[in-house]
Amino acid sequence: MANGNDPRKLLVIGFDDQLRAQEFLLAAVRLQKHDQITVHDAVFVTRQQDGGSKVQETTDITTGRGALSGGVWGLLIGTLLGGPIGGLVGGAATAGTGALLAKLIDTGIKDEKIKDLRRTVPPGRAALALLVSHVQLGDLQRELARFPGATLVESTLSDAAISAVRTSLGEADPAADQHR
Numbered sequence: 125m126a127n128g129n130d131p132r133k134l135l136v137i138g139f140d141d142q143l144r145a146q147e148f149l150l151a152a153v154r155l156q157k158h159d160q161i162t163v164h165d166a167v168f169v170t171r172q173q174d175g176g177s178k179v180q181e182t183t184d185i186t187t188g189r190g191a192l193s194g195g196v197w198g199l200l201i202g203t204l205l206g207g208p209i210g211g212l213v214g215g216a217a218t219a220g221t222g223a224l225l226a227k228l229i230d231t232g233i234k235d236e237k238i239k240d241l242r243r244t245v246p247p248g249r250a251a252l253a254l255l256v257s258h259v260q261l262g263d264l265q266r267e268l269a270r271f272p273g274a275t276l277v278e279s280t281l282s283d284a285a286i287s288a289v290r291t292s293l294g295e296a297d298p299a300a301d302q303h304r
Contacts, residue, residue, distance in 0.1 A: 131257065134255060141249070151267045152267070161259050162257045165181075166255075259285070261288055269292045
């Protein structure tokens with residue numbers, strides 16, 4: 125199933141709490157270490173009982189990080205080319221460029237999807253959204269089976285893979301129920 129043109133797919137799993145979601149991320153990282161999946165991005169969405177939500181992104185380039193790295197490079201280049209004054213001007217200019225670049229390049233899970241999850245995760249639960257590719261389905265199924273109570277929230281995997289994931293989680297397959 126792993127080929128060079130494997131497109132990225134979204135996999136969102138719901139858990140009873142954030143600790144279980146973190147445990148599954150560790151399991152996914154272990155799968156990645158053994159070339160059984162590639163994880164491109166991971167986002168935790170936790171919803172408190174009062175309805176408030178918290179988002180923790182793990183690999184997305186934030187505006188702050190883009191501005192910081194751009195500013196550091198600009199400071200170095202500006203100092204080399206224009207002395208201390210050039211360093212300040214170059215640092216300020218490239219910091220703005222870094223922040224803009226981070227806003228324009230969203231290579232991970234899209235912000236709109238995270239907003240949707242903030243609304244749809246039930247109070248008192250957590251979800252882990254993974255952007256993955258090169259999924260070895262059997263290995264993923266074995267890991268998911270270790271998380272009783274977890275549920276598939278949504279996925280862009282193939283229908284057969286979604287069915288296999290639901291089976292691993294002990295969920296009824298809605299497509300099979302429609303055929304009965």
